[in-house]
Amino acid sequence: MDTIAPRRPTPADRVTLFRAALTACxxxxxxxxxxxxxxxGPVLVLLGALAFLLDAVDGAVARRTGTASEAGARFDAATDAALVLVLSVATVTVVGPWTLAIGALYYVVAAAAIARPHLRRPLPPSLSxxxxxxxxxxxxLIALLPGLPAAAAAAAPAVALPLLVFSFGRDVVALERLHLASGPTARQRHQVIRRAQVR
Structure with a gap:
């Protein structure tokens, strides 16, 4: 299990922590x-929109203060995932339970990475x-706007979900290919180590 060394929270971490508090609300x-x-209710929409908009702030603060780090990026990603999960739960009574798939997909891939650790490898930045x-x-958030007709509320998540499945699927396939490409070399190194231990 990976251990996280104690560190002092950076200004960007404080912004992310505020976003996490908004998500909890x-x-x-x-x-x-x-x-x-x-x-x-509209209060959830307002708080959720604020938490989403602040996502652009913590990264800018980290870059401006020179405190960007992998730990901060993981904290930011976890907060993003939690916000999406909460919003997907909120849309269940408005659109239907299928929107839970939007919030759950991140955690499904994270759970798969327990059995296949190579799924945690970083990928090159992607605008898409x-x-x-x-x-x-x-x-x-669009689906949660008060007074929106049911069909209109369902339209935005109905577009977003297939795109999310495509994005995660593309990344998983890319990581699996990288794993297969490096597999034989890794197995050969393991065999050499085992032979050395036997001797």
């Missing part, structure tokens, strides 16, 4: 709506990956 009406069957990722909370 969104979770309260989102979960409550599952029990009442009603609309989560960023755009598709940013589309998910936008689509869910």
């Amino acid at each position: 969104c979770a309260v009406p989102a979960v409550a709506s599952l029990f009442t069957g009603g609309h989560p 990956r960023k755009l598709i990722g940013a589309l998910q909370p936008v689509a869910l």
Whole structure:
């Protein structure tokens, strides 16, 4: 298991932490709506939109202060995923339970990475990956706008979900190909080590 060394929170971390707190606030009406069957309300939309917009701030703060790090990027990604999950839960009573797939997909791939650790490898930056990722909370927030007809509310998530599946699928395929390409060399090194231990 990877260990995370203690470190002092950076200014960007504080912004991300504020986003995480906003996400937690969104979770309260989102979960409550599952029990009442009603609309989560405009407060969730406002808080969710603020948490989404601040996503552009923490990265800019990290770059400006020279404190960008892998740990900060992981914290940011985890907060993004949590926000999308909460918003997908909130849309269940508005659009339908199928929107949960939008929020769950990140965690499905993360769970798969436990059995296949190479899925955690970093990939080259991709503009399409960023755009598709940013589309998910936008689509869910649109669906949560009060007074929107059911068909209109479902339209944005219906477009966002296939794009998300495509993006994750493309990345998983790329990582699997990299793993297969490096497999024989890795196995040969392992065999050499085992032979040396036997001797």
